[in-house]
Amino acid sequence: MIHASALIDPTARLAADVSVGPFTVIGPQVEIGAGTVIGPHVVIKGPTLIGRFNRIFQFASIGEDPQDKKYQGEITRLEIGDRNTIREYVTVHRGTLQDAALTKIGNDNLLMAYTHVAHDCVIGNHVIMANGASLAGHVRVDDHAILGGFTLVHQFCQIGRQSFSGMGSVISRDIPPYVMVGGSPTKPRGINNVGMERLGYDPDAILQIKRGFKVIYKSRLKLEEAIEQLATMAEQSPEIVPMLDFLRQSGRSIIR
Numbered sequence: 102m103i104h105a106s107a108l109i110d111p112t113a114r115l116a117a118d119v120s121v122g123p124f125t126v127i128g129p130q131v132e133i134g135a136g137t138v139i140g141p142h143v144v145i146k147g148p149t150l151i152g153r154f155n156r157i158f159q160f161a162s163i164g165e166d167p168q169d170k171k172y173q174g175e176i177t178r179l180e181i182g183d184r185n186t187i188r189e190y191v192t193v194h195r196g197t198l199q200d201a202a203l204t205k206i207g208n209d210n211l212l213m214a215y216t217h218v219a220h221d222c223v224i225g226n227h228v229i230m231a232n233g234a235s236l237a238g239h240v241r242v243d244d245h246a247i248l249g250g251f252t253l254v255h256q257f258c259q260i261g262r263q264s265f266s267g268m269g270s271v272i273s274r275d276i277p278p279y280v281m282v283g284g285s286p287t288k289p290r291g292i293n294n295v296g297m298e299r300l301g302y303d304p305d306a307i308l309q310i311k312r313g314f315k316v317i318y319k320s321r322l323k324l325e326e327a328i329e330q331l332a333t334m335a336e337q338s339p340e341i342v343p344m345l346d347f348l349r350q351s352g353r354s355i356i357r
Contacts, residue, residue: 104141107121107123107126116153119133119136122140122142125141125143126145132150134151134155139157143159145164149181150180152208158191161190162192162193164194167196167238175202177197179203179205183209185210188212188213191216194219194220197238202221206224211228211230216230216232218236219238220238221238223241226244228243237254237255239256242254243264244262245263246276249270250268258353260275264277265293265296267283275347277344278343278344278347282356292307312334313341317357318357
């Protein structure tokens with residue numbers, strides 16, 4: 102299962118059925134779970150924990166030092182969950198002491214070719230990053246979000262659950278749950294109806310979320326006033342709660 106040309110540090114811990122392709126380099130303090138397949142010419146640097154049944158394609162760079170001038174060789178980590186697909190030339194960096202010293206990727210995510218996950222990012226589950234999408238440091242991407250090709254996300258932004266960004270979006274503010282953004286300059290365009298339908302949302306739930314979107318973006322209310330109105334709506338419509346919670350804790354304000 103391990104090609105003879107692969108270089109694996111003797112302290113790395115690989116499950117018995119892990120497959121490693123030719124000319125791949127796996128350094129110390131790396132742990133890889135069962136069923137994971139590592140392609141050729143991959144570089145994995147620790148401390149890095151990779152879970153079960155992941156697929157990492159050729160030329161990916163996983164767990165490298167963060168691209169942060171404040172980084173001075175401190176021990177920081179990368180954690181990747183289960184059943185993720187990491188395609189060609191993807192780069193994922195470890196965290197920094199300026200945050201939690203951890204970059205974390207959940208389960209069942211697809212990182213397409215040439216995507217970048219910078220230091221201290223947190224990605225949830227079932228996230229799709231299309232080709233060339235890039236996250237700056239300290240970005241959070243919640244479950245089922247989709248970032249279109251060549252989307253660029255500014256540091257410290259938060260991408261809400263089931264949101265969607267069009268190709269080439271430049272995101273410098275938070276995106277609330279369910280919201281679609283795109284264009285140049287990047288602006289909110291509506292809600293992610295198709296994504297919610299695929300996840301089994303019933304028509305009434307989608308209607309309530311659409312009403313929440315109108316309060317945020319069509320009512321001409323200040324953000325604080327929109328939050329108050331959403332709080333009232335959420336008492337009768339629990340579908341609004343994720344939007345409300347997101348707005349209350351947004352650090353960079355939202356894209357409007």
